[in-house]
Amino acid sequence: MANDQRASLSSGGYAAGRLLISEEDLQARIRALGREITADYAGRAPLLVGVLKGAFMFMSDLARAIDLPVEFDFMAVSSYGHSTRSSGVVRIVKDLDLDLADRDVIIVEDIIDSGLTLNYLRRNLLARNPASLEVCALLVRENHRMDGSILRYEGFRVPSDFLVGYGLDVNERFRNLPDIRVVASAPDADAGTDGGAS
Numbered sequence: 001m002a003n004d005q006r007a008s009l010s011s012g013g014y015a016a017g018r019l020l021i022s023e024e025d026l027q028a029r030i031r032a033l034g035r036e037i038t039a040d041y042a043g044r045a046p047l048l049v050g051v052l053k054g055a056f057m058f059m060s061d062l063a064r065a066i067d068l069p070v071e072f073d074f075m076a077v078s079s080y081g082h083s084t085r086s087s088g089v090v091r092i093v094k095d096l097d098l099d100l101a102d103r104d105v106i107i108v109e110d111i112i113d114s115g116l117t118l119n120y121l122r123r124n125l126l127a128r129n130p131a132s133l134e135v136c137a138l139l140v141r142e143n144h145r146m147d148g149s150i151l152r153y154e155g156f157r158v159p160s161d162f163l164v165g166y167g168l169d170v171n172e173r174f175r176n177l178p179d180i181r182v183v184a185s186a187p188d189a190d191a192g193t194d195g196g197a198s
């Protein structure tokens with residue numbers, strides 16, 4: 001990797017470190033998820049609900065891997081607290097534009113860590129009477145025992161390291177990396193860690 005590119009992988013005391021999932025592996029798995037969803041929803045027009053901001057890149061590639069007339073909507077939620085930990089307090093920052101009544105809804109999430117965000121979203125969206133509600137998460141923590149009735153589609157199991165890239169950020173940086181990396185401390189770390197946007 002060129003030196004200037006390596007420098008751009010370091011920001012605010014953090015660096016995008018060890019490669020965990022390559023671009024090729026991400027894209028191959030997303031194509032497989034798309035085929036699965038295409039088969040499962042044949043004859044229907046699922047509504048993909050992306051959770052901003054982290055899921056935007058995954059949602060974009062996933063949608064192109066689904067050979068059905070999908071529709072899109074987005075929700076933004078924010079959890080308060082330290083930028084690398086979920087506090088469990090979820091606040092809707094941007095609500096959906098579309099009515100979910102009688103729709104086949106698929107929540108598209110970047111990563112399920114504690115599961116608190118997903119738990120909150122599921123309960124919130126179920127109350128809007130969709131015809132069906134499933135969840136598609138790109139990443140799920142290894143130690144998570146999540147019921148198949150809650151998590152229908154998952155991309156990869158990942159260790160507990162804090163991850164960046166492909167939509168995932170630390171303090172809003174590194175979302176545009178094409179792969180998933182483990183966060184590391186930059187050699188001359190000095191910046192703060194406030195924040196908390198998903």
Ligand code: IMP
Binds near residue numbers: 109110170197198
């Ligand atoms: P949960 O509520 O603990 O499941 O947290 C879910 C949200 O926290 C995700 O949608 C992400 O926005 C964020 N998050 C959790 N782990 C990571 C990580 O390793 N990197 C970046 N964001 C993360």
Ligand code: MG
Binds near residue numbers: 109110111198
């Ligand atoms: Mg998120």
